Amino acid sequence: MIGGETVLEVKGISKYFPGVQALKDIDLDIKRGEVHAVIGENGAGKSTLMKVLTGVYQKDKGEYLFEGLPVENPTVQQTIKMGLSCIYQELTIVPLLDVARNLYLGSLPLKKSGIIDYKKLYSDSREVLKMLGMDLSPATIMRYLSVASHQMIEIGRAVIRNAKVIIMDEPTSSLTTRETQILFRVIRSLTEKGIAVFYISHKLEELTEIADRISVFRDGQKVATFNNDEEVTHEKIIGLMIGRKIENYFNKQQCRIGDVVLEAKHLTRAGVFEDVSFSVRSGEVFGFFGLIGAGRSEVMRAIFGIDKLDSGEIYINGIKQRCTSPKKAIRAGIGLVPEDRRGQGLILKLDVKTNETLIKITEINTLGIIDRAGEEEAALKLKEQLDIKTPSLRKIVGELSGGNQQKVVMSKWLMMNPRVLVFDEPTRGIDVGAKSEIYRLINGLAARGVAVVVISSELPEILGISDRIITMHEGRVTGEMESSKTDSREVMRGALGGRREADAV
Ligand SMILES: Nc1ncnc2c1ncn2[C@@H]1O[C@H](COP(=O)(O)OP(=O)(O)OP(=O)(O)O)[C@@H](O)[C@H]1O
Ligand SMILES: [Mg+2]
The missing domain is CATH 3.40.50.300 (P-loop containing nucleotide triphosphate hydrolases)
Structure with missing residues (x-):
């Protein structure tokens, strides 16, 4: 659905972090019932903009309008009340509670006497599950369900809170193809209800399948917004994203x-x-x-x-x-570059260089010498080879964008010559x-x-x-x-x- 009235609009939004201009003069809007996809290289500013919208970060300057009314530096609670919900990559599910209690987390239906209205809780939950196309008892304990179901429950929670705009930041990164299709079906039923969805993903096939409009970010700026019509090709999007063409995408050569x-x-x-x-x-x-x-x-x-x-x-x-x-x-x-970079590969509170040299340090320590200068040089070389977007090797890894964290994990292993x-x-x-x-x-x-x-x-x-x-x-x-x-x-x-x-x- 397209052409509805504008629900949310920002003009000239900027946000600075020490060493990085994460957002520069961003104009963006979303209409009722629209899927607006946002794409851009790692570190382009996509998540930062969404965090400004939800009140996690405060903008430095710019205007923010929700349903035509100005919003000044809101808190997260205020943006939820206003009708904004974000399905985060790190889900906020309570694994030991059942589905119904997770759906109504923080908003359990109460009887006049103040005790929980279980009858209503479970019958309402059944309705929501039906809307999500989930054939499941609301009394199922969350921990027995897949990541995909967890995500669905988060979406259900957004709907219960009467969200008008739902933000999905890389929602399919751990979903199978089938689960992604189920998610798309749910997104379509949300937009039919007039809910607007911001959809962030690196998967071009997905964007062109689900989006009504697409916005491309590069280096903290929005370079384009266009309708997702027949003329949109992957080449066009990639070209806008990186400002050049990629030749020989897989770089496959026959090695000895x-x-x-x-x-x-x-x-x-x-x-x-x-x-x-x-x-x-x-x-x-x-x-x-x-x-x-x-x-x-x-x-x-x-x-x-x-x-x-x-x-x-x-x-x-x-x-x-x-x-x-x-x-x-x-x-x-043997080296292993793990999948779950947050859990296994990185110490988020340490800086880039220390993370990269972690394995090396444990090796060299046994000899009692650390070649600091050599390390620095190797770390800088890898930063360049992998194009790690960080203002310096001293930056705390937890503050890098998701994709750049992945590259730091990789450098860590490359350093040990496995x-x-x-x-x-x-x-x-x-x-x-x-x-x-x-x-x-x-x-x-x-x-x-x-x-x-x-x-x-x-x-x-x-x-x-x-x-x-x-x-x-x-x-x-x-x-x-x-x-x-x-x-x-x-x-x-x-x-x-x-x-x-x-x-x-
Ligand atoms: N809390 C923070 N403190 C300091 N710098 C930050 C913080 N959050 C983000 N940044 C920086 O802002 C820039 C934009 O990051 P952002 O997370 O918005 O990128 P992204 O487009 O979501 O990338 P990705 O596709 O990798 O998730 C990056 O250079 C990042 O290092
Ligand atoms: Mg991101």
């Missing part, structure tokens, strides 16, 4: 494939994965494809010594390893320009003789960068193929457990 570096034999962890065997050669990019929950990350966590194996053997250069802890795995030459480097969803939440850089880096590692393993849920990505691919489904290997001799159908079939694509949807 050498001896087997990592060999995994019959790895099993009861109830998680079973009888997983594969080998990766020096100079090879080995892709692990599967849907979320297939057990790919779990296999890598076990190889890296985070989780225990029940049986199976791991060899590095033909020598059997007992990787019973990450420390031992690192010593054996023999095997595992990337778990390396480009999740990363913009297209930086994606291409990361592919170049992966290829560069392979060219230097590193055995590279990449876990990905994105089909074009896995086909574009790997030499060989194995597919997993429900904890088992379902296929192994050479990328040059396969196609997306065959790979998808493996991920679906050998079934044909059509049967699964």
Whole structure:
């Protein structure tokens, strides 16, 4: 739906953080029932603008109008009351409470006597679940549900609070293709009710599918807003985002494939994965494809010594390893760039350089010397190679944009010169320009003789960068193929457990 009246409008909004002009003179508006998509490179200012709207940050200057009325530096509580809801990446679900109580968190229906009206709570909740297309009892405890369902409950909560504008900041980054389609159905039913949705994502296919209008941000400025009509192409959006064209997107080159570096034999962890065997050669990019929950990350966590194996053997250069802890795995030459960068890869309160050199420091400390100058130089080089947008290496990592945090995790591992480097969803939440850089880096590692393993849920990505691919489904290997001799159908079939694509949807 498009052409409704304007609900929210900002004019000339600017926001400065020490060292960065995060927003410069932003004009933006959203209409009733509209999906307005916002896209831009990592650090372009998308999340910052949304946080100004919701009152998390205060603007330095500019006008903010909600339903035509000026809003002066509101608090988060005030913006919720006004009708603004944000579905954050870090969800605010209480896992031990049931669905109904999570939906009505902070606004439980009460009887006149002041006690909770359970009858109303559960019958209202059932209505909301129906609207969300969720076939679920409102008495289900949240912790038993998937991330996708958690997100739906957050959306339900926004609807209950009578939100007029709902902000979704990278809502699909941990959703499967099917879950994304369900989310889109819910978004459409919201817009039919007249609710407006700001939709932030790095996935171009999604934007062009769901958006009515698209705004492109670059370096804190809005470079364009346009209707999402037939004339909009991905090239156009990418061109606006990065101000140049990307040639040779995947940067795939054939590297010299050498001896087997990592060999995994019959790895099993009861109830998680079973009888997983594969080998990766020096100079090879080995892709692990599967849907979320297939057990790919779990296999890598076990190889890296985070989780225990029940049986199976791991060899590095033909020598059997007992990787019973990450420390031992690192010593054996294995690196893992994890998927959950906030939880596993970074210390958010420390600065960029310290994070990058974390592993190195523990290594060098045992010898008693730290080569500070060498470290600084290496860190600066990586900042440039990966185009990490930070005013300095001293900036606290928690203050970088999501995608730039991901790049810091990566530098950390590149610093230790591993023999095997595992990337778990390396480009999740990363913009297209930086994606291409990361592919170049992966290829560069392979060219230097590193055995590279990449876990990905994105089909074009896995086909574009790997030499060989194995597919997993429900904890088992379902296929192994050479990328040059396969196609997306065959790979998808493996991920679906050998079934044909059509049967699964
Ligand atoms: N709390 C903060 N303190 C200091 N700087 C910040 C803070 N929040 C954001 N920034 C800076 O503002 C700029 C814009 O960041 P923002 O998070 O808005 O980017 P983004 O467009 O959402 O990027 P991404 O796609 O990576 O999520 C970045 O340079 C970031 O480092
Ligand atoms: Mg962001």
